[in-house]
Structures are given as structure tokens and as C-alpha cells.
Amino acid sequence: MTITVRGLTYYPVKGCAGTTVDSARVVATGLEHDRTFMVVDAATGAFRSQRTHPSMAAVEVEVLHAGAALLLSAEGVEPLRLDVDRDGPRRDVSMFDRPLGAAADQGDAVAEWFSDVLGAASRLVRAVPGFDRDGWGDTPGKVNFADAHAILVASTASLDGLNARIAARGDAAAVPMDRFRPNIVLTGDGEPHFEDRVRRMTMGTVELAHSVRATRCNVPLVDQKTGRRMGPEPVRTLATYRREAEYGNRVSFGVKNAVVREGVVSVGDPVGIRSLVSA
Numbered sequence: 001m002t003i004t005v006r007g008l009t010y011y012p013v014k015g016c017a018g019t020t021v022d023s024a025r026v027v028a029t030g031l032e033h034d035r036t037f038m039v040v041d042a043a044t045g046a047f048r049s050q051r052t053h054p055s056m057a058a059v060e061v062e063v064l065h066a067g068a069a070l071l072l073s074a075e076g077v078e079p080l081r082l083d084v085d086r087d088g089p090r091r092d093v094s095m096f097d098r099p100l101g102a103a104a105d106q107g108d109a110v111a112e113w114f115s116d117v118l119g120a121a122s123r124l125v126r127a128v129p130g131f132d133r134d135g136w137g138d139t140p141g142k143v144n145f146a147d148a149h150a151i152l153v154a155s156t157a158s159l160d161g162l163n164a165r166i167a168a169r170g171d172a173a174a175v176p177m178d179r180f181r182p183n184i185v186l187t188g189d190g191e192p193h194f195e196d197r198v199r200r201m202t203m204g205t206v207e208l209a210h211s212v213r214a215t216r217c218n219v220p221l222v223d224q225k226t227g228r229r230m231g232p233e234p235v236r237t238l239a240t241y242r243r244e245a246e247y248g249n250r251v252s253f254g255v256k257n258a259v260v261r262e263g264v265v266s267v268g269d270p271v272g273i274r275s276l277v278s279a
Contacts (some may be wrong), residue, residue, distance in 0.1 A: 003270070152255070154184075
């Protein structure tokens with residue numbers, strides 16, 4: 001297979017809009033700045049996501065001064081510039097009812113801003129220096145506030161195959177890649193879902209290893225530009241051929257990967273497939 005890197009995106013605030021770049025530094029927890037921040041319930045510290053607050057998709061986040069500040073914007077509210085406090089007051093947070101420990105609260109102004117945007121009392125937190133969280137799967141790796149893994153990889157071949165199936169149904173439009181919120185998009189002459197079979201790959205000076213297939217919730221139903229839930233595609237069509245019995249019969253699209261060598265990756269980099277299992 002001849003495969004190259006087609007796209008790179010990091011998501012500074014979990015659940016909010018991504019930032020697409022031509023080149024990215026990759027650290028142990030994924031693309032630099034990826035899911036370093038998280039919006040949580042003001043009372044419980046439980047994470048907020050597009051699963052219950054789809055409008056998060058339309059919250060744009062710009063990382064300023066190498067992460068020292070953020071610029072937040074959303075329709076209907078004034079933009080907010082936040083000076084990041086890495087040592088802010090500690091707040092216990094959780095994800096999927098599992099405690100993650102303490103995170104650094106980013107203050108009342110941004111809490112009020114997100115509360116207004118989401119219509120629910122919220123706080124913004126940042127991973128504290130030295131935050132150490134393990135992933136799971138074939139190669140667990142490390143992770144910030146992503147669901148459980150450092151990097152989500154998907155291919156244009158997989159999306160093309162899915163959209164061909166949606167078109168064959170004749171009653172829905174094609175879906176864009178951003179519905180799946182990947183970090184790295186691959187392109188080339190691989191068959192649909194070839195990324196499922198890759199166990200080790202290199203790109204730029206980075207090496208990734210397979211963790212698990214990426215099972216999907218209802219987030220792919222959300223239009224990532226408007227923050228509105230659309231549905232039933234692409235989940236309806238994925239359910240006809242991508243159910244994962246091993247993971248509770250959920251549908252999958254893309255794969256989760258761990259970082260085994262840090263470095264820099266750029267759009268256009270060739271991808272070296274170092275280990276591939278049979279279909």
C-alpha cells in the first residue's frame with residue numbers, strides 16, 4: 001500500500017471544535033494540545049461532551065502563545081480570551097463515572113462563559129502538570145482527556161466506502177470526515193478500513209501502535225459546524241456492517257492508537273506500515 005497523511009487535527013477542549021494544522025508535534029498523549037482541557041459539571045466534576053451537549057461542536061478554540069492562552073468563540077456570545085492557569089485551584093473530575101483525580105480549574109469568567117453557551121452550570125479545567133493516565137488495549141499508551149486513547153486514526157478509503165453505502169440507500173447525504181473527529185486522516189490505495197489491520201506505523205518521526213478499534217456513540221450524528229444533532233446517518237449505515245460483538249455490539253469507525261515514539265508529523269508524510277495483520 002502507498003499511504004500518506006491527509007489531515008491533522010487536535011481538539012484543545014474535549015468535545016469542542018478542532019484545529020486543523022499542516023504539521024504537529026506528537027507527544028506521549030497525542031498531538032500537542034489535544035484534549036488538554038475539559039468542560040465539567042460545576043457541581044459534580046463529571047465531564048461534558050457532545051453526547052449530551054451537541055452545541056459544544058460549534059465552540060471554536062484557538063491556542064495562543066504555545067498554550068499560555070486560549071481564545072474561545074461561539075455564536076451569540078462575545079469571544080473570551082483566557083490566560084491559562086496551569087496551577088489553578090484543584091477540582092476533582094471524572095469521566096464515564098470513573099475518577100480522574102484533580103484538574104486545574106480555570107476560573108469563574110470562563111466557567112460563566114461555558115455555562116451560558118451550554119445552558120448548564122459548567123467549569124473549565126486543565127490537566128495538571130504531571131497528569132498521568134493510562135489507556136488500554138493492545139498497546140495502552142498514555143492519554144490526556146480523550147475518552148481513553150492518544151490518537152484516533154481514520155482513512156479516506158473508509159469514509160468513501162461508508163458514503164457509498166449511504167448513497168446506495170438513496171435517502172441521505174454523504175457525511176464528512178469531521179463527524180468522526182479523527183486526529184490523523186490517512187489517504188492512499190488501501191481498502192476501506194485497512195487501518196483496522198495496522199499494528200505499527202510510522203509517519204514523519206513518529207511511531208504509533210494499535211490500541212483498539214474506535215467504537216462510536218451518538219457523536220457522529222452531530223453536525224460539527226452547527227452543533228446540531230442530525231441523524232440517523234452515519235450510525236444507521238455503520239450498523240449494517242461494522243458492529244463489534246467484542247465491544248457490546250457497538251459500531252466502529254477508525255482506530256485508536258498509542259504513541260510509541262514521539263516526534264513531528266506533517267500533511268503529506270508517507271506512512272510506513274511496519275506491522276499488518278490479515279483481514
